[in-house]
Amino acid sequence: MVFGPFTGVDNHRKCITFGAGLLAKEDVDSYTWLFTRFMHAMGREPTCIITDQDPAMRIAIEKVFSASKHRYCMWHIMSKVTQKVGPILSNNEAFMSSLNSIVWSHYLDTTQFEDKWTSLMEEYDLTAHDWFCHMFELRRWWIPSYFRDTFMAGLLHTTSRSESENSFFREFTNPHFSLVEFFMQFESAMDAQRHNHDKLNSDSEAYIPDLKTPLAMEKAATDVFTRSVFYDLQVELSSACFACRVIHVDGRDGVFDYRICD
DSSP states (O other), X not given: OEEEEEEEEOTTSOEEEEEEEEESXXXXXXXXXXXXXXXXXXXXXXXXXXXXXXXXXXXXXXXXOTTSXXXXXXXXXXXXXXXXXXHHHHTOHHHHHHXXXXXXXXXXXXXXXXXXXHHHHHHTTOTTOHHHHHHHHTGGGTOGGGOTTSOOTTOSSOHHHHHHHHHHHHTTOOTTOOHHHHHHHHHHHHHHHHHHHHHHHHHHHHOOOOOOSOOHHHHHHHHHSOHHHHHHHHHHHHHHHHHOEEEEEEEETTEEEEEEEO
């Protein structure tokens, strides 16, 4: 049987398991059943769902999660590049650096991405390469330029989410378990995950971080965000505080419009 966990990100930026299912087959009907049961358990569709390129899964998601934004995991796609291009190009630092800078960028708009992709394919004579052509056809499903307005919580392009979750479950299971043994170990895994989450909550509530700016926003953030999320916000606030300046303030009816530049 196939074990399929639903993995998300909690408020500490750690992996969390929302649910899981065991499937006899990896076909459209099986995935449709699994996604339907998951939606009933959760009460609504997920905002976004990120998977590998399984065609049966894609069909089932379109049927059940029609309002969700379905995207492909960038890491799974990019991990195939070495196999697809062969040893010469995969060891070409200039090619790999250019490809990564185009694919992983959150700052390129769609036109810029397409222009840079086309230029790179022409430079390395890959315009007729089947795999790259197919990936370009699927670009709206995995390239960040096409959904910069969608919050993905870092799930789209990280190696750590899928790999850490696989490693986590391997600690509790092995392929020789019976179904009963597997279920008992799965429950133990969930207990361990909940315990770790509770500990992070406790540590975060007890910790008072040092402030790096005089901004009231930073102080207020210590009460709103968990410790790990606050540290990320603190970096952005510090950068904005010392690298940007207010050039104009316009207030009307209690609403203030600030114009800021570097």
